C-alpha cells in the first residue's frame with residue numbers, strides 16, 4: 001500500500017514536472033545561480049555550435065564524440081611516461097572534455113561555459129582580441145573587469161604552468177604555449193575573481209588565450225576548468241573553501257539539458273557512499289588513480305595479468321578516472337580478454353562500427369552480461385546504458401569500450417565518460433578516496 005502511494009506520488013510529481021516543462025522551451029530555462037549544473041557539450045540545449053553532429057545513428061554520434069579519444073589517451077599517457085623528469089617540451093598537449101559548467105569571471109561577472117577536466121590543472125579561457133579563436137565564440141574581456149590583474153614571470157604561480165615561455169631574465173608577462181593535435185595556443189597567465197555558483201575565488205590564476213594557430217576546432221571554445229590535483233587547479237587555488245572535495249554526476253549522453261551537477265566542497269555530498277582508495281602517482285600527481293583489480297563479464301572474472309590493471313607508482317601505470325575521455329579504454333590484452341568473454345556469452349555474429357568491434361544483433365531474448373569493474377573495496381556494476389550502445393533503430397548493440405591506441409606504449413587504462421553516466425563520483429583529495437554511487441541526473 002505504502003509502495004503504491006510512493007509510486008503514485010512519484011508519478012504525480014513526474015506529471016507536474018513534465019506539464020510545467022511542456023509550457024516553454026526547456027533550453028531557455030536557466031537554473032539559478034546556486035546550481036553548478038553540467039551539460040554534455042553536444043547536447044541539444046548546449047550553448048555550443050555545432051550542435052550534435054547530425055548522423056543517422058546514435059552509435060555514429062558517439063563515435064564522432066569519441067574521435068578525439070586517441071589523442072587524449074596519448075596525452076594522458078605522456079604524463080606518466082618514463083621520461084617525465086625530463087623537461088616537458090613547449091607545446092605540451094592539452095585535451096578536450098565533454099561536459100561544460102557555468103563559471104563567471106571578473107567584476108562585473110562575465111559568464112563562460114567552461115569544459116570540466118579532472119586531468120588538467122590550469123584553467124584557461126579565450127580572451128578578447130584573440131587571433132585564430134572561433135569568431136562566434138564568447139571571449140573574456142579583461143578590459144571590462146575591474147578585478148583583473150596581470151602576472152609576470154617573477155610571480156610564483158608562473159613557475160607552475162606547463163609549456164612556459166618566460167625569458168631567463170627581465171620582467172616579461174608570464175606566457176605559455178599549449179598544443180593539441182593540429183592546434184596550439186599561446187596564453188598569458190592572469191588573475192581575476194572566479195565565481196562558481198555563490199562562491200567567489202578571488203585572484204584566481206588562469207590562462208588568457210591570445211592566439212590559436214592551426215584552427216580553433218579542437219580548442220574548447222569558452223575555455224576549460226582544471227579539476228586536477230596540481231598546484232594550479234581549482235581545488236588548490238580555492239584553499240580551504242572546498243576542503244579538497246568535489247563530486248559530479250554526468251548526465252546521459254542523450255540528455256538535452258543542464259541536468260548533471262558539480263558539487264564543490266564537503267557540504268551536500270552523499271554521506272553513505274562506497275569508496276575505493278584514491279592513489280597518487282608521484283610522476284603525475286594530478287591524475288586520479290584508482291586500484292582496478294579485475295573486470296567481470298557476467299559471473300566470469302576475466303583472466304588478466306594484474307600488472308596490466310593495478311597501480312604501480314614506479315612506472316606510473318594503472319587506471320585513472322577521467323572526465324574528458326569519451327569511451328573507456330583498456331590496454332590491448334585487457335580489452336581483448338573482456339571482449340572474448342563477452343562474445344562467449346552473447347550470440348553472434350559480431351560486426352564492427354568504428355572503434356566498436358563487438359556489435360551484435362539484439363534479439364529480445366539476448367540478455368547481455370553485466371560488466372563489473374572491481375576496485376579495492378568497491379565493485380561497480382555498470383548499468384546497461386554504461387556498457388552498451390544501441391543503434392538508433394535499436395536492433396544493433398555494441399560493447400561500448402575499446403582498446404587503448406597502439407602508440408600508448410605503457411599501461412594506462414582510462415575509465416571514461418560513457419561509463420560514468422548517471423553515477424555520482426566523489427573525489428576526496430584529503431581523505432584520499434573516491435566514492436561511487438548510482439544517481440539519476442538526466
Ligand SMILES: *[C@@H]1O[C@H](CO)[C@@H](O)[C@H](O)[C@H]1NC(C)=O
Nearest residue numbers: 090091164165176177186211
Ligand atoms: C609560443 O607561441 C608564440 C606564438 O605562436 C611564439 O611566438 C613563441 O615563440 C612560442 N613560444 C614557445 C616557447 O614555443
Ligand SMILES: *[C@@H]1O[C@H](CO)[C@@H](O)[C@H](O)[C@H]1NC(C)=O
Nearest residue numbers: 277279291292293310311376
Ligand atoms: C591493488 O590491489 C591489489 C590486489 O588486491 C593489491 O595487492 C594491491 O596492494 C593494491 N594496491 C594498492 C596501492 O592499493
